[in-house]
Amino acid sequence: MVTEGYLSFHPDPKKPDEALPPNACDAHCHVFGPAATFPFAESSTYVPVDAPKETLFQRHRHLGVGRAVIVQASCHGTDNAAMLDALAAGGDRYRGIAVVADGIAITELEAMHAAGVRGVRFNFVKRLGGGQPLPVYREILKKITPLGWHVVVYFDAEDLEALAPFLREIEVPVVIDHMGRVPVEQGTTSKPFALLSELLGDPRFWVKISCPERLSKTGPPYTDVDPVARALLQQVPDRVLWGTDWPHPNMRSHMPDDGALVDRIMSICATEALRQQVLVDNPARLYWADRE
Numbered sequence: 071m072v073t074e075g076y077l078s079f080h081p082d083p084k085k086p087d088e089a090l091p092p093n094a095c096d097a098h099c100h101v102f103g104p105a106a107t108f109p110f111a112e113s114s115t116y117v118p119v120d121a122p123k124e125t126l127f128q129r130h131r132h133l134g135v136g137r138a139v140i141v142q143a144s145c146h147g148t149d150n151a152a153m154l155d156a157l158a159a160g161g162d163r164y165r166g167i168a169v170v171a172d173g174i175a176i177t178e179l180e181a182m183h184a185a186g187v188r189g190v191r192f193n194f195v196k197r198l199g200g201g202q203p204l205p206v207y208r209e210i211l212k213k214i215t216p217l218g219w220h221v222v223v224y225f226d227a228e229d230l231e232a233l234a235p236f237l238r239e240i241e242v243p244v245v246i247d248h249m250g251r252v253p254v255e256q257g258t259t260s261k262p263f264a265l266l267s268e269l270l271g272d273p274r275f276w277v278k279i280s281c282p283e284r285l286s287k288t289g290p291p292y293t294d295v296d297p298v299a300r301a302l303l304q305q306v307p308d309r310v311l312w313g314t315d316w317p318h319p320n321m322r323s324h325m326p327d328d329g330a331l332v333d334r335i336m337s338i339c340a341t342e343a344l345r346q347q348v349l350v351d352n353p354a355r356l357y358w359a360d361r362e
């Protein structure tokens with residue numbers, strides 16, 4: 071387990087240059103611990119700095135984020151208690167994505183639904199522990215389908231070709247984290263981008279144009295990632311989500327300023343109509359359909 075070299079979140083992010091639209095959604099953020107209350111999983115490949123719900127809520131107020139989706143990260147394994155605790159405190163403005171074992175009881179999934187969970191995450195990233203055998207995921211899919219949930223998938227770009235047949239099998243919506251982590255040096259001409267774009271040809275697939283800080287080779291303000299983000303936005307404007315990825319687990323080179331990340335997405339979504347679509351309407355359709 072890595073316990074050193076892991077940076078804490080930005081202590082004092084800037085205010086965004088332009089205000090986010092009302093009900094703008096941070097569709098990818100996490101809560102970590104605090105470890106004293108919600109211990110990290112033995113299986114975790116890293117030990118993050120505590121990033122409790124109070125700090126997340128404060129950050130969202132500071133940024134002008136009105137809604138958010140708290141995604142279960144690998145450091146909490148299949149114990150979703152910290153995420154569920156945050157949903158309970160956050161109220162209707164917060165939704166969750168869980169990580170569950172295949173033996174989970176339907177009643178537990180139903181309780182999670184009532185608490186605001188709307189999907190499960192399949193995390194295939196090897197440095198984070200890698201995925202489960204596919205039969206495990208198939209069992210989970212059978213259980214979540216009646217709830218109207220979707221799947222969030224995280225993978226490394228080089229694994230997409232091998233994973234694609236399984237992803238195509240999934241009958242519920244599939245949301246791909248962090249632009250499929252395509253290599254931005256080759257960007258839209260890379261093989262992973264072509265594969266990603268092909269998947270997005272199927273209306274079940276969605277993509278998050280998040281985490282430029284992980285993909286960028288040039289550093290802040292991450293403009294080298296813009297061509298990939300813009301191409302995805304152009305291809306599927308109605309199936310794109312955005313998120314901060316706060317508190318930015320496993321960032322070791324530098325810690326992004328969350329206000330600057332908001333500025334980046336506002337620059338990519340240059341018109342009011344695009345901002346409304348990507349930041350408000352798309353996440354509302356996937357996460358607040360029962361409210362609108």
Ligand code: 0GY
Pocket residue numbers: 100142143144145193198224247284315318319320
């Ligand atoms: C992210 C990215 C990372 C970590 C996790 O589950 C996780 O631990 O998702 C990463 O290290 O790239 O989405 O937060």
